[in-house]
Amino acid sequence: MLRKLGQDPESPDGKSPTVYLDEETDNYILQGWRVTDPDRLAQLDVPGHETVIEFPKRMMPFFPEVKLAQEAPGDSPDTR
Template sequence: MALHKLGQDPDSPEGKSPTVYFDDVTGNYILQGWRVLDPARLAHMDVPEHETVIEFPRRMMQFFPEVNGGGGTHA
C-alpha cells in the first residue's frame, strides 16, 4: 500500500492537520481531521462502532483531484 499526501491545511498553525491522502491500492481517500466529540452533533448521525467522524474544512477540497482538475487520480 502506498499513501500519497495530496495536501495539508494551509491554515494549520503547526502544519500537521488536516491532511488529505490517496491510497493507490484501494483508490480511496484517507482524511486526517479534527475528531467530532460534540454529543449534540453526533446525535444527528448513525455512526457504526467501527467508524469515526472527523471534521474537515471546506478549504481543503482543493486537494481532491476531482475538484482541482486532476482527473480523479492522485497527485
C-alpha cells in the same frame, strides 16, 4: 501506499488536517479534527467500526476530481 495530496495551509502546527490517497484501494484517507460534541454526533448514524472527523471546506481543492472540475475549459470563477 499512501500519497499525501495536501495539508491545511492554515494549520497552526502544520500537521493537520491532511488529505491522502491510498493508491492501492483508490480511497481517500482524511486526517482531521475528531468530532466529539454529543449534539453533533447524535445527528449522525455512525456504526461502531467507523469514526467521524471534520476538516475545512477550503481543503476541497486537494481532491483531484475537484481540481479537474475547477480547471475545466470555459469555467468561470463565479460558477465554482
